[in-house]
Amino acid sequence: MNSSTPPFDVIIVGGSYAGLSAALLLGRALYRVLVLDNGQPANRQTPHSHSFLTRDGETPAQLSAIAREQALAYPTVQWREATVITAKAEGAGFQVGTQTGETFNARRLLLATGLRDILPPIPGFADCWGISVLHCPYCHGYEVRGETVGILANGEGGFEFVKRIHHWNPAVSLFTNGPSTLTEEQTAKLRQHSIRIIETPIAAIQHQSGQLQAVQLADDTTVPLVALYAHSELRQSNDLAEQLGCKLDDLGFVVVDAMGKTTVPGVFAAGDAHTMLRQVVVAASNGLKAAAMISKELIDEEF
Known part of the structure; x- marks a missing residue:
């Protein structure tokens, strides 16, 4: 090395899962890898992860711990707890800067920072998010199958959401x-399928330690439920892609090709930052x- x-x-x-999966492969390929993470995954409140073959039902924390242990078993892979706030092209590669003022340089940069959920300001909603206020039936639908559930949505999106959830929950x-x-x-x-449409605004989510009990409406009536499905507004968890000049699509996702290459040569993205398929296995x-x-x-550069 010169x-x-x-x-x-x-x-x-x-x-998290995208970043550590990449680190594992790159460590096995003998590359010097630095993983920077701030310890705030989007699924930190979710009690269990599903649909990951061989790991169905484990907690997100368990999966992350196993992934980190296996990736860091390779001597060329390093881990540092840090919040990255800046990223730019620098010399023969890229430089990132952390909240504490440290800088690190590398030949390639992979953004695996995920998305941030912007939740509605309904009391109790955030406390239940990922526990009993759910975004995905493929992640959580089996656990509340056949129960009395609700959907927070409207219009065309609400109609399509009901069609899906009705498969698991006729009530x-x-x-x-x-x-x-x-x-x-x-x-x-919807009425043909005996689906109740409630237009009264929601005042609060009644719950015990994140387990939903009822939706409280603005007229002080309550609707007992086991779970409520809802979609959050999604945003990039930081502006690093924009700092680097990476193109974002109309929904705010980082534009990548089939192999994770962004529109900026040398910068890659993986995980939730570029897809709505928010599954661990994806x-x-x-x-x-x-x-x-x-x-x-890197091999093509060196050969």
């Missing part, structure tokens, strides 16, 4: 949280693909 070579081959910002109510924007045809279809898969392409690029 004096102008960055000390790391790859910096991975984000040490479902749609909370439009204000005047319904469903079409007459959609309203008739994040691990596209982290591995990005790492494979990073390895190919």
Whole structure:
């Protein structure tokens, strides 16, 4: 290594499933890898992770601990707890800066920082998020199958959401949280399936330690429920991609190709930052693909 070579081959910002999957492959490929993570995964309140073959039902913390142990077993992989706040092209690669003023350089950069959920300001909603206020039936639907549940949504999106959840939960109510924007045809279809449409605004979520008990409406009536499905507004967890000049799509996701390459050469993205498929197995898969392409690029440079 000459004096102008960055000390790391790859910096991975984000040490959850996508980041650690990438670190594992790159460590096995003999690359010098630094994983920087701030310990705030989006699923930190979720009690169990599902649909990951061989690991179904384990907690997110268990999965992360196993992933970290296995990735760090390779001597060229390092881990540092840090919040990265800056990223830029620098010399033969990239430089990132942390909240504490440290800087690190590498030949390639992988953003695996995920998304941030912007939750509605309904009392109790955030306390239940990921526990009994749920975003995905494929993640959590089996556990509340057949129970009385609600959906917080409206219009076309609400209609499509009800269609999906009804498969698991025939006893479902749609909370439009204000005047319904469903079409007459959609309203008739929902009523045909005995789906209750509640337009009264939601005042609060009644719960015990995150376990939903009832939805309290603005008129002080309550609707007992086991779970409430809802979608959050999604935003990038930081502005690193924008700092680097990476293109974002209309929904705010980082634009990547099939192998995780962003529109900025040398910068890759993996995990929730570029897809709405917020599943552990998906994040691990596209982290591995990005790492494979990073390895190919570095080998092509060296050969």
